[in-house]
Amino acid sequence: MNIPLSAPDISEEEISAVTAVLRRPQLSLGPELEAFEHDLAAFHGAPDAVAISSGTAGLHLALITLGIGHSHEVILPSFTFVAVANVILQIGATPVFADIDPTTLNLDPASVRSAITPQTRAIIAVHTFGIPAGMTTLQSIAREHNLFLIEDACEAIGARHRGQLAGTFGHLSVFGFYPNKQITTGEGGAILTQSQEHATRLRSLRNQGRVPGSDWLDHHEPGFNYRLSELACALGRVQLRRLPEFLTLRTQAAARYNTLLSNIPEIEPPPHTLPGSEISWFVYVIRLAPGIDRDQVRTRLAEQDIATGRYFPPIHQQPAWSNSPHARAVDLPITQSIAPRTLALPFFNRILPEQQNAVAEALKNAIQHAKTGAKP
Ligand SMILES: Cc1ncc(COP(=O)(O)O)c(C=O)c1O
Structure with a gap:
């Protein structure tokens, strides 16, 4: 699939x-x-x-x-x-x-x-x-x-x-x-x-x-x-006229992922609700626990035709930017600790429950194999 x-x-x-x-x-x-x-x-x-x-x-x-x-x-x-x-x-x-x-x-x-x-x-x-x-x-x-x-x-x-x-x-x-x-x-x-x-x-x-x-x-x-x-x-x-319908579908898809992934301890899901805020779901980005090799997880999912994204590699560490004399950064401890662990999962209005089930199952297996030190 x-x-x-x-x-x-x-x-x-x-x-x-x-x-x-x-x-x-x-x-x-x-x-x-x-x-x-x-x-x-x-x-x-x-x-x-x-x-x-x-x-x-x-x-x-x-x-x-x-x-x-x-x-x-x-x-x-x-x-x-x-x-x-x-x-x-x-x-x-x-x-x-x-x-x-x-x-x-x-x-x-x-x-x-x-x-x-x-x-x-x-x-x-x-x-x-x-x-x-x-x-x-x-x-x-x-x-x-x-x-x-x-x-x-x-x-x-x-x-x-x-x-x-x-x-x-x-x-x-x-x-x-x-x-x-x-x-x-x-x-x-x-x-x-x-x-x-x-x-x-x-x-x-x-x-x-x-x-x-x-x-x-x-x-x-x-x-x-x-x-x-x-x-x-x-x-x-x-x-734009269809936006309300789109936002409902995306909120439902995010909720389904939250449920499916809730029993995988190595995954921190994105916040589903925030006090005083309404999220317009753009992408669904999880964080992997420290020690899980993200590249290995991505490779295993790709082998099953499941696309993922590294949202986002910090800009100040990008090849085009890392040696730039034209930018400045204050201390970025949160950015640096979170960015290497993020993983965007397939996410769109018409994603099917069975596609989300397949992503969750593949993710669970990939994580088991990607714990630091485990052989691929
Ligand atoms: C936060 C943010 N700013 C700016 C842009 C640039 O938009 P565009 O790709 O339409 O130029 C994007 C697009 O992905 C974005 O996510």
Whole structure:
């Protein structure tokens, strides 16, 4: 039984919506874009949303729009996807890696405080794996030190912290719609903003510095092509409508894994509920007990066609980053002790109970063989 790590959930409704776009002449910058942005803003109760070509593009434009650049420092977790750090470096600023909370795997406020210097300009709070970060505390820290707070909600659409949706706390917030995400546009993303001024600038930057009403070949600042096509927006609109159904299915799948894995002492499951939080399940990531050889577990599962992921190797230890003179890290004991033990299991809306049973059974056997010292 081949069990993938993730799988998009595309129905006839998405296929019809995309096909309808193909029957029209306008394939970019048209009514689907406008409607998708409207739907995203309305879902979040935010004044505006700007759709862009990827989550990475969204983070890039967020930093530029907030005026972050050379000589500035930006605090972020090392335990996250590398794009978050890459964009900081690419605008000439310095990424400063802070540690994470051992339960939520999100930024630890005490570590964030210890990372602040006179050069700090912003904090990027990532809602890792769909578990909401402690946004109210991070908001207080940002206010206290006059910093921008950017939310990376690429993994967390629909999550809530104290009843409030992820993406509605930051000065700017970024979503990603790659096919492994809760909703997909193939490739794509969006930036949620509370400010009309920011929205106007973001729309110009994503479209080569053009401004509404001017000629196609007039460029008011150096911009980018970070546009999202009409096809992608049509797909995104249907996916967004189906999000509540998707989140229910994912919560049920996570609960099933929790039950199936509860009698394996070498596995620490992810938190299923957190006081005051609603998780938007992105991936299902367990932690193996110290001493279990993760690579050996992964190999055994791969031999049975069960995909797994190392979510996430810390960024500051990545080959592209480990010798970088352009980044700084405070002490990261939690990141360093947890990251080598994490294992993402197959997880998607339509995962079948029998597939989850097979994963749990294979995992149990693999762990027995992978205890340190055991022969494979
Ligand atoms: C936390 C986080 N930030 C940013 C990104 C980048 O998004 P994209 O792949 O759409 O560029 C991702 C995507 O996986 C992510 O998980």
